[in-house]
Amino acid sequence: MLILLPFRQQPGKADTMMDTVDPDGVEQPAFVIGEHHETLDEPLGAFRRARLIHASAGVLIVRTETGRWVVPPGHALWIPAGVLHRLSATGPVRFCSLYAGADAVPLPFHSIAVVPDRLVAALLSAAADLPHDKPFDEPAARLVQVLLDRLPGLPVAPLGLNWPRDPRALRIADALSSNPADSAVLEDLAAAAGVTARTAARLFVKETGQTFGQWRQQLRLLAAVEHLGAGASVTQVAPEVGYSDVSSFIAVFRDAFGDTPARYFR
Incomplete structure (x- = not known):
């Protein structure tokens, strides 16, 4: 996906x-x-x-x-x-x-x-x-x-996401964009991209203005908005963007957008 x-x-x-x-x-x-x-x-x-x-x-x-x-x-x-x-x-x-x-x-x-x-x-x-x-x-x-x-x-x-341009951080960003549900920790993602976790963490803050954890959460939320806006249900979208628990997904969505998914798209 x-x-x-x-x-x-x-x-x-x-x-x-x-x-x-x-x-x-x-x-x-x-x-x-x-x-x-x-x-x-x-x-x-x-x-x-x-x-x-x-x-x-x-x-x-x-x-x-x-x-x-x-x-x-x-x-x-x-x-x-x-x-x-x-x-x-x-x-x-x-x-x-x-x-x-x-x-x-x-x-x-x-x-x-x-x-x-x-x-x-x-x-x-x-x-x-x-x-x-x-x-x-x-x-x-x-x-x-x-x-x-x-x-x-x-x-x-809050519907945007700054994208890194450094090739090392970009490899991580592109990998996660193809699979927002990927639960791999930064150490593993960084190793696959040929960079240390410490350097990767520094690059995300420098180039996106967010920590890696904040950036990945926003990526997942935007993926969720895309599919919810196209008519998918919350129960379909939550696991597709990395949340095994629907209630947790709704809570994170509400914190980010100020409303539940159902009300946000009403």
Whole structure:
């Protein structure tokens, strides 16, 4: 079971509006493009505007050179202008992307996951129906401006994970991403990666900002979010991400996300 793939482009099939609309070729300072795919493997790329990606159905996986994010339905990811990223989904997914210049929205210059409220979700959907090939009329411009004004106040969601770049730590990260339920201790994982446990522990703190234990727990939680968001049950997901006891998994999930899995995806 592959949850979070290494950062590399892979071939795939997608039916997408991106085939006919180049975001960098649109003259509007801020606009929204809607997309629907049966599966998705978006090519690695970056845009001259920042991008807010909002999933309304299905689960998106977003990778950059330094991080991984899981974007379940009802959540969104902010990616600054110029940041290389790649989107993928193993099943049907519907989402829209807001593209906005850096001066249009006062959001951070780093990627963050946020939780849009119902109004923002509705505004994104309405803005996706606006034409991109001509200037907005006054009502359309007002709609987009209201959308932009509401973005800075959205709550942040802990749906990301910093990814190590040192080859030694990367080998450990990639091994665990292919099997989040792996219960091997760091000593064994480090030995398989050709590094001492002490060095591996130091590398994870230096490159991810988390201890190895914290990093692995977040990896497992994001794997759980991916599968729960796609409709899997808690009893199915818990053992797949390394928890033999469902109650323990629910407790860890609640501590991380502030709610039980059932309420989080309601």
